[in-house]
Amino acid sequence: MASPDIGRIAVTGAAGFVGRAVVARLRQDGIETVAIDRLPGDGILAGDLSDSAFRREALANTKATIHLAAVPGGAAEADYALSRRINLDLTLALMEEAQGRFIYASSIAVFGAPSPEPIDDHTPPRPALTYGAHKLMSEVALANLKRLGRLDGIALRLPGIVARPRAASGLKSAFMSDVFHALAAGEAITLPVSPQATMWMLSAQAVAEALIQAVTVRDAPAVLTLPALRVGMGELVAALGGAGKVSYVPDAALEAQFGAYPPLSTPAADRLGFRHDGDLATLVRRALP
């Protein structure tokens, strides 16, 4: 999809679930990639991006940055100062210093606990967690820097990405991924939402494609909500063949926040060629490669 002539690309949060998918895809496409993470790993440039000297060095001579590094929702809610430092201050520093194209992974968390009305490109954001508040503040900053001509940037709002690894991810929405792993392994699982819960989902493959497509997309608004498949928990469980293995013990607050996503329309992203996984069977197949 992306061509090698787009130049050297930096990916932050490269050891994370989405980061690994993005880096793998970029390298597969022959694109020189600086994979940056605070944790060392294979093919990873390890360091603290909050350190401006490391930041300058790591991003030198890159043509684009895909900024995924973030403190996830649950962890951000538990540690405001950490979210402020990583989800806001680091993001602002990267945007203010960026020399090339800047792709920012925002989140549907900017919408907060969704109301029943359909969400579209005009729905006002109303974050309900520190994570979503800092994502929204970063979106506003990005749009302004773009308007000023100081940043060639775009923010993509990511839906629930599945299936994240099982280990504690700091995400309050971990059940969305855990259900894939448990049922694929033939295990029983207790879900904190009802079968009627609805979620917006995207596979790691689809989100990696979207993030890479954003490097070269033109004439796009500063902020785009990515298309996502709206999935009901009951139909997901059925598609995973796990009807007999699941107990539903809904937590009302959690279901209101993560399991009550209304119909979504994303005309701006659709027009630019961004796509979700298409159907549930494809999502399920891609979610557990």
Added chain:
Amino acid sequence: MASPDIGRIAVTGAAGFVGRAVVARLRQDGIETVAIDRLPGDGILAGDLSDSAFRREALANTKATIHLAAVPGGAAEADYALSRRINLDLTLALMEEAQGRFIYASSIAVFGAPSPEPIDDHTPPRPALTYGAHKLMSEVALANLKRLGRLDGIALRLPGIVARPRAASGLKSAFMSDVFHALAAGEAITLPVSPQATMWMLSAQAVAEALIQAVTVRDAPAVLTLPALRVGMGELVAALGGAGKVSYVPDAALEAQFGAYPPLSTPAADRLGFRHDGDLATLVRRALP
């Protein structure tokens, strides 16, 4: 209006136009007031609030802070780094450290260049200047800190406050105040908007009352758009008795940004008892005390 038992109140930007009106009103009501400004002056505690030691000292033992200090729109647009430091970073530091009630002077600049549709409490903000972007980011931060129970805060969106002193204020909307001074002095003036231009205005007296009322208001949302009188430039010129003294040389961009304010409704603020000046005659009388 406010009673002395609300405790010691800090006012930032106290030497500014709105700050002077707020401090005068507080002291007149017998309320102990710490009037803080970066510039020394009568009754002013002068210092740099970006210096955390000064900030702690200046705000010690205060029960509320009315945060007015800001780099105005034109100056913020010309110096992004300065706006980042004062309009965003300082505001965030004050909110994160606040011990008591926190009243934040936001701005209708969060709406950007307004579209013709009426604006109400549900209109999504869409800032068109760095000033408005940093005000909006601060509103989002305030709402989140309030939700977390870390801040007893409220943001009031201020309309055009008249009549500011003539000297260069760094405000792109200076013409709104200049017209008062020129016509009161019997001078001719050239206006950069047409007689059809519409603006939202509030006198310094009315905005001081609103800011002080916000110290004790209860059960309010985190962000309120203040009521304002919607004034047409032609009717304002007539009310000022200056029909023969005015030349209109509209600047289309400036009129789109500052002279095309649609009808405004502010039910949330109205319900809580916030009021604009009532009518044009009262606004004019109060604007040039």
